[in-house]
Amino acid sequence: MSDLTLNGIPVVDTFAEAFDVAGTAIIVTNDTAKWAMIAATTMTGFATSVIGCGAEAGIDAELSPEETPDGRPGVRILLFGFEPNGLKDQLIKRVGQCILTCPGTACYAGVDGPTKVKLGGAIRYFGDGFAVAKRLPDAAGKARRYWRIPVMDGEFLCEDSVRAVDGAVGGGNLLFLGRNHAETLKVAEIAVEAAKAVPGAILPFPGGIVRSGSKVGGRTKGMMASTNDAYCPTLKGRAGSALPAECGVVLEIVIDALTSQGVSDSMRAGLHAATEIGGKHGLIAVTAGNYGGNLGRHHYHLRDLIARDDAKPEG
Amino acid sequence: MSTLTLRAAPPERLDLLNINPLALSRLSQGEAERLEIGTTRTGVRLGDCFAVALDRSDTLTIEGGHERLDRVGASLSEGTIRVAGDVGQRLGAGMAGGSLIVAGNAGPYAATGATGGTITVEGDAGDHAGGAVYAAKAGLDGATLIIRGAAGAHLGDRMRRGTIVAGRAGAFAGSRMIAGTLAALAVGDHPGFGMRRGTLLVGTHGRMSPTFVETGTHDLVFLRLLATALRSLSAEHADLLGKPLRRYSGDLATIAKGEIWVAA
Numbered sequence: 001m002s003d004l005t006l007n008g009i010p011v012v013d014t015f016a017e018a019f020d021v022a023g024t025a026i027i028v029t030n031d032t033a034k035w036a037m038i039a040a041t042t043m044t045g046f047a048t049s050v051i052g053c054g055a056e057a058g059i060d061a062e063l064s065p066e067e068t069p070d071g072r073p074g075v076r077i078l079l080f081g082f083e084p085n086g087l088k089d090q091l092i093k094r095v096g097q098c099i100l101t102c103p104g105t106a107c108y109a110g111v112d113g114p115t116k117v118k119l120g121g122a123i124r125y126f127g128d129g130f131a132v133a134k135r136l137p138d139a140a141g142k143a144r145r146y147w148r149i150p151v152m153d154g155e156f157l158c159e160d161s162v163r164a165v166d167g168a169v170g171g172g173n174l175l176f177l178g179r180n181h182a183e184t185l186k187v188a189e190i191a192v193e194a195a196k197a198v199p200g201a202i203l204p205f206p207g208g209i210v211r212s213g214s215k216v217g218g219r220t221k222g223m224m225a226s227t228n229d230a231y232c233p234t235l236k237g238r239a240g241s242a243l244p245a246e247c248g249v250v251l252e253i254v255i256d257a258l259t260s261q262g263v264s265d266s267m268r269a270g271l272h273a274a275t276e277i278g279g280k281h282g283l284i285a286v287t288a289g290n291y292g293g294n295l296g297r298h299h300y301h302l303r304d305l306i307a308r309d310d311a312k313p314e315g
Numbered sequence: 316m317s318t319l320t321l322r323a324a325p326p327e328r329l330d331l332l333n334i335n336p337l338a339l340s341r342l343s344q345g346e347a348e349r350l351e352i353g354t355t356r357t358g359v360r361l362g363d364c365f366a367v368a369l370d371r372s373d374t375l376t377i378e379g380g381h382e383r384l385d386r387v388g389a390s391l392s393e394g395t396i397r398v399a400g401d402v403g404q405r406l407g408a409g410m411a412g413g414s415l416i417v418a419g420n421a422g423p424y425a426a427t428g429a430t431g432g433t434i435t436v437e438g439d440a441g442d443h444a445g446g447a448v449y450a451a452k453a454g455l456d457g458a459t460l461i462i463r464g465a466a467g468a469h470l471g472d473r474m475r476r477g478t479i480v481a482g483r484a485g486a487f488a489g490s491r492m493i494a495g496t497l498a499a500l501a502v503g504d505h506p507g508f509g510m511r512r513g514t515l516l517v518g519t520h521g522r523m524s525p526t527f528v529e530t531g532t533h534d535l536v537f538l539r540l541l542a543t544a545l546r547s548l549s550a551e552h553a554d555l556l557g558k559p560l561r562r563y564s565g566d567l568a569t570i571a572k573g574e575i576w577v578a579a
Contacts, residue, residue, distance in 0.1 A: 135476060136540050155536065155537060
């Protein structure tokens with residue numbers, strides 16, 4: 001299969017193909033960490049794939065009161081879309097339906113970048129003319145503009161606009177080929193923990209793991225994507241299957257990050273963590289998904305990620 | 316540090332509009348001394364009233380203030396002006412940036428129309444500090460005005476944006492306010508009279524206008540951000556936010572988007 005190995009686990013000499021996306025970060029705070037997390041979890045629900053959900057989103061980090069603008073516990077959320085306008089649309093919908101509605105929350109920009117995306121300035125219309133804007137310097141002395149929207153528990157405070165970054169990348173991935181479901185899931189879970197620990201990177205699928213990896217197009221007219229038949233164990237033995245006979249399960253992790261380096265670092269962390277415990281859990285091999293290299297400009301070669309550091313992703 | 320030293324009490328009101336570190340750094344000693352600062356037909360020049368010492372730095376010190384020194388720092392956009400004494404009216408009027416510090420008192424209309432930078436008056440300020448001059452659209456318009464002592468009446472009248480911090484203020488503080496933030500440890504009667512938007516934070520106040528309604532006490536996130544913003548300007552004012560606060564909404568005679576927070 002491959003002459004590459006890491007911790008005794010074969011690593012296929014291939015690459016993950018990823019795409020330029022529009023990305024932003026917001027900080028959601030609340031009186032308690034519990035309610036900040038409830039708001040963040042709600043907002044990042046149904047955000048696994050840009051194609052089907054309009055956005056990919058996830059929780060980047062839990063923040064201590066010292067790390068948030070208002071001194072309350074918070075959560076940093078990353079949101080990715082195809083382009084800034086689509087991102088804006090999803091951001092307004094998700095903050096409007098999930099953060100505005102959640103008791104006690106406030107919402108702030110979580111990253112600096114060149115593109116302004118209106119947020120509070122759009123949601124303020126919920127205030128029916130009673131909302132007021134307030135410009136105040138933050139702890140660093142930088143003036144920031146907020147909207148204060150009257151709601152039934154007091155006020156929803158939301159920053160007027162957030163920023164979209166240049167250089168966000170979506171679609172970094174690793175595929176774990178295992179023998180059975182429970183053991184392969186364990187490997188994938190450990191890879192997820194390592195991959196999401198990288199700041200500025202999220203894994204948008206359920207628990208960070210996707211079982212329905214896809215290929216572009218399909219036999220049915222109009223399908224933008226369909227099952228990745230080459231990696232379906234029940235289709236083993238057919239022409240086009242990429243799986244060895246002993247493989248019974250394939251699970252994938254998908255990574256989006258605010259920078260290309262973030263994707264690279266996150267993939268590396270996942271690859272190393274998975275192979276370190278893979279031997280115990282029947283991991284057969286690790287590979288990555290791509291479309292031949294013609295669709296996405298970012299190529300993350302597993303060969304480069306085997307080294308602990310100094311990965312230099314192509315693209 | 317360039318220095319202007321006042322030789323004697325000015326014979327007339329002086330207009331220091333064009334005196335700032337950036338302007339002086341481009342002039343020779345002779346050119347600087349010939350700058351017209353008089354306000355009558357006598358043609359008083361800078362060198363007539365001040366001993367001029369230039370070093371082309373971004374800091375200008377005026378030694379020896381006087382209540383006849385008008386529009387000090389009015390054209391300041393960068394750098395620092397320090398006045399070791401009093402100044403006249405319209406201190407920092409229309410100022411766009413930089414830092415302006417007056418060790419003494421200031422006359423009326425300090426910081427009117429100022430869009431940026433920080434103006435600090437260590438003593439007292441006259442009426443209409445941060446307020447609009449006649450026929451002007453707005454008073455303070457984005458700058459920060461700090462008055463360590465007492466301000467007169469109509470503090471922040473028709474201010475549009477920015478922050479005013481004052482020790483005490485007279486009647487009608489924040490009158491006709493368009494927006495912005497005004498904090499004072501004590502204010503006189505009718506605070507926020509005719510205000511449209513904006514925030515007043517006061518320790519104590521005189522008679523409240525009947526067109527304000529009390530909305531109770533509220534623990535709003537906004538107050539945390541306000542405390543952070545005020546902390547760097549005055550810990551005493553920021554501490555007002557550590558107490559339970561009563562909120563008044565008004566002025567109901569206008570669009571009523573303003574608020575007055577009162578330390579209970």
